[in-house]
Amino acid sequence: MTSEKMLERELGLFSIETLDETERMQHAVPESASAAQTKKERILELHRSGTTDVAEIARRTLARPSYVAQVLQAAGLLDGYFDLYTTTAREQNIYSRFFRNVLSFRSVEAARESVRKIDRLYNYFERMGDRAGQHQAMVLALTGKNRARWSGKLEEAKVFDEWLARH
Structure with missing residues (x-):
């Protein structure tokens, strides 16, 4: 595996197509989850069940970290996260x-x-x-x-x- 691929995996930057079968199974939505469950609902469920790391939730749901953070912020479950897609209406600093x-x-x-x-x-x-x-x-x-x-x-x-x- 190239160092670039290793870094992508470490940061959670990969798509389902790049995963081997074992890894795909780790990312599969559990059978207990409804087939109609949205990615947003899955993110919130993971957070409620104790997985609070944005990168880990992103990895497990195959979502972008910025989307995970946006969902968690909107639900009032995350403060202090800012990136390119974070709304400028939230206060980041004194400016x-x-x-x-x-x-x-x-x-x-x-x-x-x-x-x-x-x-x-x-x-x-x-x-x-x-x-x-x-x-x-x-x-x-x-x-x-x-x-x-x-x-x-x-x-x-x-x-x-x-x-x-x-x-």
Whole structure:
């Protein structure tokens, strides 16, 4: 097994097709679970039964860790988890309140408006000598770029990318 495959398995980044028969059986939904049980229900069931590690739940349900975290956060079972797909409405740190409801990429114009707001905040933190605040602005722009890109909104992603290239 290559080191890349070993790392993917260690991080829980694999698909059912890459598993051997024994491993597939370990990921099978137990017979006691309803055939109609959704992935979300399975995640919640695993958490209730004592499996609280996001990576382990992701591995056992063949879900992305970000999806597992989203489900657990929505159910009030997880705090303090943040990644690319975590809502910016949740407070991550002291700077979050400045950036609440700033990120949008519904259209190119919405992305431009987001970048204008991000830029104003970046400049504000620069005047204050607050490098951490500037960094948070850059993180939000990168989040916008990546979310837009992975949503197939390449023109919107370009708006964020151009701002990042200037800073």
